[in-house]
Amino acid sequence: MGAASLSFAAVRREFTPLARPTRLAKVVDFARARRHRSAMEDPPAMTNARAADLLHAVAHRQDTAAFAELFQFLAPRLKGQAMRFGWAPDAAEELAQDTLVAVWRKAAHFDPERGAAIAWIYRINVNLRIDRARRDQRAAEVGAYDAATAAAAGVAPAEDLATANDTMSRAEDADLVAAALVALPGDQRQIVEMSFFEDVPHSEIARRLAIPLGTVKSRVRLALRRLRSGLEAAR
Amino acid sequence: MNETLLPSDEILLKYASGALDVGVRLLVDAHFEKLPACRARLDPFDALAGEMVRRTPTAALRPDALSRALAAIAAPSAPDEPVRTTVVDRLRPGAWRWAGPGARVAPVAVSGARTRLFLMQIAPGRAMPEHGHSGREFTVVLEGAYRDELGIVEAGAFVEMAPEDRHRPVVEGDAACVCLFALESPIAARGLVGVAARWAMR
Numbered sequence: 001m002g003a004a005s006l007s008f009a010a011v012r013r014e015f016t017p018l019a020r021p022t023r024l025a026k027v028v029d030f031a032r033a034r035r036h037r038s039a040m041e042d043p044p045a046m047t048n049a050r051a052a053d054l055l056h057a058v059a060h061r062q063d064t065a066a067f068a069e070l071f072q073f074l075a076p077r078l079k080g081q082a083m084r085f086g087w088a089p090d091a092a093e094e095l096a097q098d099t100l101v102a103v104w105r106k107a108a109h110f111d112p113e114r115g116a117a118i119a120w121i122y123r124i125n126v127n128l129r130i131d132r133a134r135r136d137q138r139a140a141e142v143g144a145y146d147a148a149t150a151a152a153a154g155v156a157p158a159e160d161l162a163t164a165n166d167t168m169s170r171a172e173d174a175d176l177v178a179a180a181l182v183a184l185p186g187d188q189r190q191i192v193e194m195s196f197f198e199d200v201p202h203s204e205i206a207r208r209l210a211i212p213l214g215t216v217k218s219r220v221r222l223a224l225r226r227l228r229s230g231l232e233a234a235r
Numbered sequence: 236m237n238e239t240l241l242p243s244d245e246i247l248l249k250y251a252s253g254a255l256d257v258g259v260r261l262l263v264d265a266h267f268e269k270l271p272a273c274r275a276r277l278d279p280f281d282a283l284a285g286e287m288v289r290r291t292p293t294a295a296l297r298p299d300a301l302s303r304a305l306a307a308i309a310a311p312s313a314p315d316e317p318v319r320t321t322v323v324d325r326l327r328p329g330a331w332r333w334a335g336p337g338a339r340v341a342p343v344a345v346s347g348a349r350t351r352l353f354l355m356q357i358a359p360g361r362a363m364p365e366h367g368h369s370g371r372e373f374t375v376v377l378e379g380a381y382r383d384e385l386g387i388v389e390a391g392a393f394v395e396m397a398p399e400d401r402h403r404p405v406v407e408g409d410a411a412c413v414c415l416f417a418l419e420s421p422i423a424a425r426g427l428v429g430v431a432a433r434w435a436m437r
Contacts, residue, residue: 046289067304067308068305071300071304075301075304076295077294078288078291079293085253085254089294092294093294096296097300097304100304104308105308105312116281118286119282119284120285121285121288122285126251126253130253133347134257134346135346177283181286195248196248196287197252198254199249199256201419220244225244227279228279
């Protein structure tokens, strides 16, 4: 196990400095993705303020150049994100495409006073992702559950979008979170990322990291409390 | 409301990221419907999720990706159909079964869920049936209230029980108590096999 985990760690350092992939396949996908751009080392190019301006241009002027700028920054990241969540590259790309097309149609519902632009777009992405996964699953099932539930979380209809906006964080939260995330100790950040990308129980995280279950639980609690209290203290 | 009767930070993080099991997600949605002010607890995690996207390594798109997107936005689109019903109204419970004196339970099918969901209804003054489980159990109180070691648990509460936790809730007040709960145990076994297989292949 020693040699295997050493080389695994090396792969991880090289390709995903911010996060620890869980399967070799994911590492390979990420290696492919990263060949085209070394994103983690660069500061993220598009600010939430810029994204909000572009959404405004899309909503009020049907500005396709603004849409193209949003697309070119976000679509490759949303695709990379979906692959990180275990989606095949083609399906991940379609999801990213459909998310941006939905952004074009819903842009007028975005309220910059109430939330960060990229967080708003990500919510659309999450709801599409869940809806789609559920639909794929349902094809193989009888007596299934109503797919409209995904929309209830706040995306599809205009009425629901107003509610979704109510619940969004204020735009400046995103900058505070960026600072809080970077300031987290490495071991806490690692567990936040594992919790972000996978619905795995603490016992499995403990097993993967070869640390006691109690340590996992306390790191999760510490990290999340830190992220949250950083935000709330700033209010 | 007592923090132990609300979704944990970990649950909120996974809700915001989209990693949360869709069955548990449905419970969280029901909790937000009952207690709309609790949605604000998602704020930091939504912001975190947006930041994670900004920092995600890119995956190369097909060469024609942008032109396909531009063609899609130029095409006329059907207007979205508004969804007016609540998460709870859209539940499709199966047949109710007797589950002890004054208690009945119905399975709720949720496509894609790794948890098994059930609706449970317990008559006033009755205790919930004792049940064992090897994984976590999540509960949202939809109507009525119950009392256990935590005190009185009212409509809207979201309770997460670890496998080792045991409690014996008794319905409080004059109304029946209706709960929606999600059990992760049967799939946890499959998950462990998956973990073992992953470890063996490293």
